[in-house]
Every structure is written in C-alpha cells, then in structure tokens.
Amino acid sequence: MLIKSSRLSDCHESDVTPEAIYLSRRRFMAGSLAGAALAGLPGLGLADPARYADVDAASAVPEWFSDKLSSVRWDAVTVKGEAITPFKDATHYNNFYEFGPDKGDPASNAGALKTEPWSVVIDGEVGKPGKYALEDFIKPYQLEERIYRLRCVEAWSMVIPWIGFPISELIKRVEPTGSAKYLRFETLVDHEHMPGVQSNFALIDWPYVEGLRMDEAMHPLAILVVGMYGRILANQNGAPLRLVVPWKYGFKGAKSIVRISFVAEQPKTTWQSLAPDEYGFYANVNPSVDHPRWTQAHERRLPSGLFSPNIRPTLMFNGYAEEVASLYAGMDLRKNY
Numbered sequence: 001m002l003i004k005s006s007r008l009s010d011c012h013e014s015d016v017t018p019e020a021i022y023l024s025r026r027r028f029m030a031g032s033l034a035g036a037a038l039a040g041l042p043g044l045g046l047a048d049p050a051r052y053a054d055v056d057a058a059s060a061v062p063e064w065f066s067d068k069l070s071s072v073r074w075d076a077v078t079v080k081g082e083a084i085t086p087f088k089d090a091t092h093y094n095n096f097y098e099f100g101p102d103k104g105d106p107a108s109n110a111g112a113l114k115t116e117p118w119s120v121v122i123d124g125e126v127g128k129p130g131k132y133a134l135e136d137f138i139k140p141y142q143l144e145e146r147i148y149r150l151r152c153v154e155a156w157s158m159v160i161p162w163i164g165f166p167i168s169e170l171i172k173r174v175e176p177t178g179s180a181k182y183l184r185f186e187t188l189v190d191h192e193h194m195p196g197v198q199s200n201f202a203l204i205d206w207p208y209v210e211g212l213r214m215d216e217a218m219h220p221l222a223i224l225v226v227g228m229y230g231r232i233l234a235n236q237n238g239a240p241l242r243l244v245v246p247w248k249y250g251f252k253g254a255k256s257i258v259r260i261s262f263v264a265e266q267p268k269t270t271w272q273s274l275a276p277d278e279y280g281f282y283a284n285v286n287p288s289v290d291h292p293r294w295t296q297a298h299e300r301r302l303p304s305g306l307f308s309p310n311i312r313p314t315l316m317f318n319g320y321a322e323e324v325a326s327l328y329a330g331m332d333l334r335k336n337y
C-alpha cells in the first residue's frame, strides 16, 4: 500500500457461485447430512472443504469452531451475479504487514502464528468490560456466511465468503455507556512470529489499529469474522478474529484482533497516522474520490493477469450504497475520505 514510498438479502447463492460448485455443494450437503444422521453426528461437522471445491481443509480445527460450524446460517448475505474469488487468490494475495510487505509474505510467514490460546479484551466506555478466551467470546453468537465484495484501496478487489457475526450483537451485549462514540480495534504484536514487526525498515508503529464510528459498527453489514470459504479463517487472512466492513476499503478490516475499546474520541488509525493525506478515517469506497497517486474509478478483480486484467468500474460504497449511504448524509465525502 504505502510501505514503499444490490440489494443483498433477496438473492441466492446460485447468483454468485459457479453452477458446478453450487450443485456439487448441494450434493455434498445432502450426502453429509444423511451420513451425519446415520452416524448420529451433529450437522456438517468439521471444516467443510467440499462446500468450496478449491479449498484445502484446515488441518487442526479447534473444537469451538467445529461446534459452531454445524449451525452456521449459510448464504445469509450474498452478492448478485459475481463469481466467488478462488480460495488460492484470497489466501495468497494478502496485505498483512506484520508478516512482510509483499503480497505472498503473509501466506509464507503467517503459518507460524499461534492462534490458540487467544483472548480478546473489551474495555473503555462499557458496562461489561472483560478479557475473554476466544471460545467464550464467540459462544453467544449465531455465525452466518456473508459473501461480500472486498475492495482494497490499492484498486484490486475480490468476492469472499466470510463466516462471522454482526458487531452490533457484541455491542449490545457489552452495554456501551453514553460516552462511547467510536470503537477502536487493536491487533496482535508478536515479535517472535511476525517478521514485519521485527524489521527495522517497517514504517508502521505497531500495533495495527483501526476504528469505526458507533453507528457504522452498529450497521448490520459490519461483521467480526472467524471463518472463510466454509472453514476456519486462514492465518494470513487474520485468524482467529478480524473485522470486515464491506463498504470500506480493505485496510479498515483489522486482522488478528486482541482488543476492542469503546472510546469517546475518534481513534488514530494506523494508515491515517502514517499518511493522513492518502488514507482517512472513513475510507469509504468511492469511485469519485481518487487516491492522490492513482484513480479509484476502476478496480482489478482477482484473479487478474496481463492478458485478462479483469478491470471493472468501482461501485459507490463498494455496491452497498443502498444499505449504508444514509450513515453519511450531509457529510462531505471529499473531506471525510
């Protein structure tokens, strides 16, 4: 990024999934449900590689995740008429600077990250602060599959099936006080396993920090994510817990979250601190507000190559304008970029 210098609810999974995968998925689900019934096992059981044909099964899946997977609400939200990005691209073309600056570095280096045990701190302006083991943190929530566009500020994009739950559910549970105006997300710093954090050349002042206004966080499309492609979240995609806000540039999606603070003031976020002229707090996808060094009018949908760059126009709020535009009514989006 800088280091070097539709309506959602009314469409079906067949709208976004290649037919062969869709049909084989249906067959697999029917087969596994029948098999599970015969064997007396719960639901779909462990990580479900057959749900997405090109997905590697996760080798070791914690019990809390496999328990939760059996009750996921599949395809709770999808996008219409767009193919899901191959798993390989979604897991090998990443930004996770703690693991290095190149797109392949997170896949090469994040395997060493230990995501168990993991805890999440909730603090600040809340009635119920606490430090939770991840399995307890996740336990109260119904997980859903949300198939969202992901638009990076660097002008590439993907379509990813996440598994998570609305942050609004967490917010209601922890009872914010009247002074809580923003959420601040802080992510892991692990000197031993994160080569980017060890590097003297990194410009980032760790930890990686992101933030949302309270009403943005309360929006039903904003989710906390623990899985993708029918399986547990890959380390390079932000395991075990990340933020996904589909109408904003991808850098808002803080990975490997360890702390969520409810605060009165707008938090200083990582990219804003590093280059305030280039990256703002809001970071809403907007084709008519260019990055100072490149246009945002178009994007490259992965997979993309020299002979098939797969360029498409960028959509206002990444295609979620109908749902979220009212959050910004009356705001000058050129100033609040």
Ligand code: MTE
Pocket (backbone or CB within 6 Å): 001, 090, 093, 094, 095, 096, 097, 098, 150, 152, 153, 187, 188, 208, 236, 237, 238, 249, 250, 251, 252, 253, 254, 255, 256
């Ligand atoms: N979170 C942390 N902790 N560190 C990072 O470097 N990069 C962000 C975001 N979350 C980043 C992060 C950026 S710039 C993008 S575009 C998305 O993660 C990329 O998510 P993906 O690799 O799962 O596509």
